[in-house]
Amino acid sequence: MRIDVVTIFPGYLAPLREALLGRAIDAGLISVAVHDLRTWTHDVHQAVDDAPYGGGPGMVMRPQVWGEALDAVVGDVPSGEAPPRLIVPTPAGRPFTQAMAHEYAAESRLVFACGRYEGIDQRVIDDAATWMPVDEVSIGDYVLVGGEVAVLAIVEAVARLLPGVLGNPASAEQDSFSDGLLEGPAYTRPETWRGRAVPDVLRSGNHGAIARWRRDRALERTAARRPDLLAALPPTALDRADRAL
Numbered sequence: 001m002r003i004d005v006v007t008i009f010p011g012y013l014a015p016l017r018e019a020l021l022g023r024a025i026d027a028g029l030i031s032v033a034v035h036d037l038r039t040w041t042h043d044v045h046q047a048v049d050d051a052p053y054g055g056g057p058g059m060v061m062r063p064q065v066w067g068e069a070l071d072a073v074v075g076d077v078p079s080g081e082a083p084p085r086l087i088v089p090t091p092a093g094r095p096f097t098q099a100m101a102h103e104y105a106a107e108s109r110l111v112f113a114c115g116r117y118e119g120i121d122q123r124v125i126d127d128a129a130t131w132m133p134v135d136e137v138s139i140g141d142y143v144l145v146g147g148e149v150a151v152l153a154i155v156e157a158v159a160r161l162l163p164g165v166l167g168n169p170a171s172a173e174q175d176s177f178s179d180g181l182l183e184g185p186a187y188t189r190p191e192t193w194r195g196r197a198v199p200d201v202l203r204s205g206n207h208g209a210i211a212r213w214r215r216d217r218a219l220e221r222t223a224a225r226r227p228d229l230l231a232a233l234p235p236t237a238l239d240r241a242d243r244a245l
């Protein structure tokens with residue numbers, strides 16, 4: 001998978017080259033190119049933003065600069081080849097989910113546009129959408145200073161799903177949310193730590209009882225922390241034993 005990121009803070013994307021993702025890049029599973037948006041400014045101040053039409057606080061990122069940047073980064077899409085997907089992190093975006101991470105993992109190319117200030121002039125999105133799929137995506141209901149942190153999160157969520165990136169692919173299959181529930185509590189040695197013992201069932205070797213216990217803890221935690229996920233489950237997802245909980 002080829003990933004391009006356009007940002008005014010290229011250094012913010014340095015963590016992409018660390019650890020797991022660094023190894024995936026070294027293995028050639030992913031290529032990451034980070035581009036400085038100011039490359040496409042032509043004024044001495046390298047201005048990337050300007051005052052918002054209609055007034056209001058803050059600044060808006062200028063369309064000319066972004067237009068030239070995306071034209072250059074995406075380049076000419078060879079006929080017959082699918083264009084890349086453009087992902088624009090923003091608090092006003094569609095919520096990013098594990099299902100979307102799987103969708104993105106199936107793409108051969110992703111381009112990320114990192115907004116700052118009050119965002120990017122809407123015409124950049126509207127223009128880009130005429131020649132490639134564009135997703136305005138939120139990673140949560142809070143406001144960051146820029147899209148770079150969101151790009152790190154999205155790239156990590158997507159890259160770990162690519163074959164060969166994770167040492168143990170099984171852990172991607174048993175992800176949180178893979179069955180629509182939150183993961184329950186996990187334990188490892190020692191058996192007792194600061195007077196707290198590991199639940200006996202997990203040391204019983206009774207795999208049926210262990211699976212039941214784990215599902216019960218996942219249901220309890222999901223009901224307590226994310227009733228919205230529980231409500232979203234298809235009715236067939238909960239069996240009789242689940243309902244008895």
Ligand SMILES: O=C(OCc1ccccc1)c1cn[nH]c1
Pocket residue numbers: 089090091115116117118119120137138139140141142143144145146147148150
């Ligand atoms: O703050 C975010 O993105 C940076 C951004 C982009 C455009 C304008 C303001 C801020 C964000 C929050 N959840 N998901 C993304």
